[in-house]
Amino acid sequence: MRSARTLNPERPVVADKREAILRAAIRVFAHNGYFNSKVADIASEAGVADGTVYLYFKSKEEILHSIFDRSMEEAIAAGKQLLEQTSDPREKLRRIAHLHLERLGADRDLAVVFQVELRGSTKFMEEFSAAGFAEYLKLIRSTFEAGQQAGVFRKELNGKVVAKILFGALDEMATNWILSQRRYKLAPMADQVLDIFLNGVNAE
Amino acid sequence: MRSARTLNPERPVVADKREAILRAAIRVFAHNGYFNSKVADIASEAGVADGTVYLYFKSKEEILHSIFDRSMEEAIAAGKQLLEQTSDPREKLRRIAHLHLERLGADRDLAVVFQVELRGSTKFMEEFSAAGFAEYLKLIRSTFEAGQQAGVFRKELNGKVVAKILFGALDEMATNWILSQRRYKLAPMADQVLDIFLNGVNAE
Amino acid sequence: MRSARTLNPERPVVADKREAILRAAIRVFAHNGYFNSKVADIASEAGVADGTVYLYFKSKEEILHSIFDRSMEEAIAAGKQLLEQTSDPREKLRRIAHLHLERLGADRDLAVVFQVELRGSTKFMEEFSAAGFAEYLKLIRSTFEAGQQAGVFRKELNGKVVAKILFGALDEMATNWILSQRRYKLAPMADQVLDIFLNGVNAE
Amino acid sequence: MRSARTLNPERPVVADKREAILRAAIRVFAHNGYFNSKVADIASEAGVADGTVYLYFKSKEEILHSIFDRSMEEAIAAGKQLLEQTSDPREKLRRIAHLHLERLGADRDLAVVFQVELRGSTKFMEEFSAAGFAEYLKLIRSTFEAGQQAGVFRKELNGKVVAKILFGALDEMATNWILSQRRYKLAPMADQVLDIFLNGVNAE
DNA sequence: AATGAATGAGCATTCATTCAT
DNA sequence: TATGAATGAATGCTCATTCAT
Numbered sequence: 081m082r083s084a085r086t087l088n089p090e091r092p093v094v095a096d097k098r099e100a101i102l103r104a105a106i107r108v109f110a111h112n113g114y115f116n117s118k119v120a121d122i123a124s125e126a127g128v129a130d131g132t133v134y135l136y137f138k139s140k141e142e143i144l145h146s147i148f149d150r151s152m153e154e155a156i157a158a159g160k161q162l163l164e165q166t167s168d169p170r171e172k173l174r175r176i177a178h179l180h181l182e183r184l185g186a187d188r189d190l191a192v193v194f195q196v197e198l199r200g201s202t203k204f205m206e207e208f209s210a211a212g213f214a215e216y217l218k219l220i221r222s223t224f225e226a227g228q229q230a231g232v233f234r235k236e237l238n239g240k241v242v243a244k245i246l247f248g249a250l251d252e253m254a255t256n257w258i259l260s261q262r263r264y265k266l267a268p269m270a271d272q273v274l275d276i277f278l279n280g281v282n283a284e
Numbered sequence: 285m286r287s288a289r290t291l292n293p294e295r296p297v298v299a300d301k302r303e304a305i306l307r308a309a310i311r312v313f314a315h316n317g318y319f320n321s322k323v324a325d326i327a328s329e330a331g332v333a334d335g336t337v338y339l340y341f342k343s344k345e346e347i348l349h350s351i352f353d354r355s356m357e358e359a360i361a362a363g364k365q366l367l368e369q370t371s372d373p374r375e376k377l378r379r380i381a382h383l384h385l386e387r388l389g390a391d392r393d394l395a396v397v398f399q400v401e402l403r404g405s406t407k408f409m410e411e412f413s414a415a416g417f418a419e420y421l422k423l424i425r426s427t428f429e430a431g432q433q434a435g436v437f438r439k440e441l442n443g444k445v446v447a448k449i450l451f452g453a454l455d456e457m458a459t460n461w462i463l464s465q466r467r468y469k470l471a472p473m474a475d476q477v478l479d480i481f482l483n484g485v486n487a488e
Numbered sequence: 489m490r491s492a493r494t495l496n497p498e499r500p501v502v503a504d505k506r507e508a509i510l511r512a513a514i515r516v517f518a519h520n521g522y523f524n525s526k527v528a529d530i531a532s533e534a535g536v537a538d539g540t541v542y543l544y545f546k547s548k549e550e551i552l553h554s555i556f557d558r559s560m561e562e563a564i565a566a567g568k569q570l571l572e573q574t575s576d577p578r579e580k581l582r583r584i585a586h587l588h589l590e591r592l593g594a595d596r597d598l599a600v601v602f603q604v605e606l607r608g609s610t611k612f613m614e615e616f617s618a619a620g621f622a623e624y625l626k627l628i629r630s631t632f633e634a635g636q637q638a639g640v641f642r643k644e645l646n647g648k649v650v651a652k653i654l655f656g657a658l659d660e661m662a663t664n665w666i667l668s669q670r671r672y673k674l675a676p677m678a679d680q681v682l683d684i685f686l687n688g689v690n691a692e
Numbered sequence: 693m694r695s696a697r698t699l700n701p702e703r704p705v706v707a708d709k710r711e712a713i714l715r716a717a718i719r720v721f722a723h724n725g726y727f728n729s730k731v732a733d734i735a736s737e738a739g740v741a742d743g744t745v746y747l748y749f750k751s752k753e754e755i756l757h758s759i760f761d762r763s764m765e766e767a768i769a770a771g772k773q774l775l776e777q778t779s780d781p782r783e784k785l786r787r788i789a790h791l792h793l794e795r796l797g798a799d800r801d802l803a804v805v806f807q808v809e810l811r812g813s814t815k816f817m818e819e820f821s822a823a824g825f826a827e828y829l830k831l832i833r834s835t836f837e838a839g840q841q842a843g844v845f846r847k848e849l850n851g852k853v854v855a856k857i858l859f860g861a862l863d864e865m866a867t868n869w870i871l872s873q874r875r876y877k878l879a880p881m882a883d884q885v886l887d888i889f890l891n892g893v894n895a896e
Numbered sequence: 897a898a899t900g901a902a903t904g905a906g907c908a909t910t911c912a913t914t915c916a917t
Numbered sequence: 918t919a920t921g922a923a924t925g926a927a928t929g930c931t932c933a934t935t936c937a938t
Contacts, residue, residue, distance in 0.1 A: 129924045200404025241476045245453040252452025280484025333899045537903045608812025656864025657857040688892025741920040
């Protein structure tokens with residue numbers, strides 16, 4: 081009798097376990113905070129032994145990094161794909177903003193890790209900033225600057241600063257949503273941010 | 285012989301020591317991060333014995349709270365005073381924004397504690413949100429709504445959301461400034477935020 | 489009422505506690521072996537909290553070093569004092585040998601630590617060798633060489649090697665005594681070693 | 693097609709693998725120390741999987757035992773063979789001493805394991821003593837006592853003690869040689885030990 | 897009020913050993 | 918036989934907090 085594993089060669093056990101630990105960590109970090117989470121909690125939540133965690137991650141900190149890295153990669157990839165579907169700069173920014181809040185709004189635990197736990201140390205923030213986060217800002221910025229070239233957005237604005245403003249506004253929406261115990265939908269907030277933002281940067 | 289203490293009855297030693305510990309904590313938290321800072325480090329930096337810290341604060345966490353509470357109170361008081369000096373809603377928001385970035389830009393260590401260390405736990409963020417921070421957002425919001433009443437800002441915008449947008453944009457300026465190793469002045473960034481923001485919320 | 493402490497200013501509490509931990513460690517190391525001894529065992533045996541150990545010693549390893557260093561210092565000091573009491577080279581070596589076995593024979597636990605636990609790692613043996621141990625060998629060697637000068641011992645012998653031979657023979661007596669469950673007295677073995685050794689190195 | 697294995701029926705693969713693990717362990721123990729050596733290191737050094745080690749040895753400790761047992765057996769066998777080649781008691785002891793230092797001097801790693809790693813625990817030392825080591829001492833002792841019978845060595849000396857003295861002196865030569873980073877040849881030291889020893893035990 | 901020695905709970909990580917394949 | 922992924926017990930050390938002085 082052939083086992084399930086044999087039937088799914090594309091989904092090796094190894095990935096399953098790493099994945100399970102990562103998911104467990106997101107849950108545990110979101111509920112207890114990174115510093116108050118024990119590796120044993122993560123292992124138990126993932127259904128593996130404590131030591132098994134160290135077969136897939138070098139340290140507790142690396143788990144946090146991995147969560148960030150993987151999610152950021154996915155987000156950026158999804159963002160880039162979205163950008164290819166339209167050439168209108170306003171529409172591009174609109175889609176980025178929506179994607180941003182949709183992703184966070186769809187996974188409360190991941191959102192908590194992103195909006196709260198990842199912010200807790202200058203050290204991490206610096207790496208954080210150096211890594212995918214910078215790329216994300218760049219994505220917004222270049223989209224905006226393309227809009228400036230196209231005459232859609234005001235030419236005198238600094239693309240770098242504009243990107244931070246949009247990001248900051250969206251980021252605050254997400255943080256507030258988490259702290260508010262999410263009594264409302266997050267994704268629709270994107271429209272209100274865009275309304276003001278696009279109006280503010282509009283040429284003419 | 286009268287001691288220095290006797291000469292300053294309005295500023296009792298008690299306040300001096302509490303103050304010294306608070307200042308020391310800001311320095312220590314900013315440099316090592318909250319979780320990596322030892323109470324002994326704070327005591328040593330403040331020039332007091334470890335145990336003395338506990339005569340003024342109930343716990344390490346209470347020190348962090350106190351830093352936030354005191355700074356927030358001061359900021360709100362300063363903000364309110366500023367608002368009384370003009371009746372133009374746009375000018376009011378302009379002044380709040382400037383004050384926001386000026387205060388943070390003037391004290392790098394305090395800024396690090398506010399932008400990074402205070403964000404590290406849902407628990408703290410929730411209390412944080414519940415406390416002075418909510419009042420700060422309210423200040424922005426009511427100023428904005430007064431502007432709506434006066435026909436200066438678009439009536440269809442939600443004041444609560446608008447306040448978060450402005451705050452989020454300013455907050456991101458501050459966080460980025462810290463992570464960038466502050467190679468530029470923070471306060472002037474307020475103008476760029478305001479340019480877009482006010483343009484975006486303008487009636488007409 | 490004056491406390492005992494007040495009555496014994498020469499014996500500060502600090503020394504008492506350090507001393508207690510050191511004594512406890514000798515007992516614990518002797519019974520369980522260095523690697524199998526837990527710091528918690530030492531603390532408990534010394535009647536202090538686990539953390540207290542670290543107020544007096546940097547690490548578990550430093551405790552082992554301290555045991556060796558202190559005992560070696562004492563032994564060498566005692567040896568030097570003994571050597572001053574006679575000028576006969578044969579008698580000097582006789583006294584060193586007796587002192588060597590008397591000290592180890594008087595404190596079984598300390599002997600175990602010296603003969604067994606301290607030997608368990610090249611790393612430690614190297615430091616061990618570099619430190620007081622080398623000085624001890626030098627003491628034997630210079631005594632022997634003085635005897636050569638005096639025409640008492642054979643001139644063609646290498647003092648360095650001779651010192652190792654005497655030390656090695658005594659060391660083996662001590663190790664065997666420990667392993668034999670000490671059914672006999674250790675100190676008298678010195679005479680049998682000396683009988684052969686002195687006969688072997690005698691001039692004429 | 694016949695495999696290499698089939699061609700060497702006298703030297704089955706089983707022995708090869710056990711041998712490889714043993715050799716690997718000697719190398720690893722000598723370089724890292726017994727307690728700091730991981731079974732995984734030994735396996736990797738031997739070119740087998742971790743689990744394979746447990747097909748040949750019950751535990752890490754048994755590997756250490758096996759190293760000792762096998763080497764001791766070989767040494768004793770070699771020693772006995774040597775003793776048959778001469779009937780002169782002095783010459784017999786001379787050959788044992790030379791063999792002792794030659795064997796250790798020829799294999800630095802094995803010497804480290806014997807002189808340092810095997811000494812690290814009372815428990816092991818006791819078994820060590822009970823096993824082949826006692827037989828080795830007995831070999832020296834009976835050779836010496838035969839010499840006493842033959843009137844070559846002093847009759848009043850205790851053979852047991854004499855054996856320990858010779859062994860202790862040789863053992864110290866070996867230990868010092870290892871710690872000295874072996875800047876000299878070990879085997880020739882046997883002559884200096886014998887010079888003093890034989891002179892010391894000589895009848896007449 | 898102030899001290900700082902003492903406390904002891906808490907935890908990330910390692911690694912010998914097992915066992916399903 | 919051989920593998921190597923998985924296990925989970927084991928522990929040195931830290932540091933917030935207390936309290937006798």
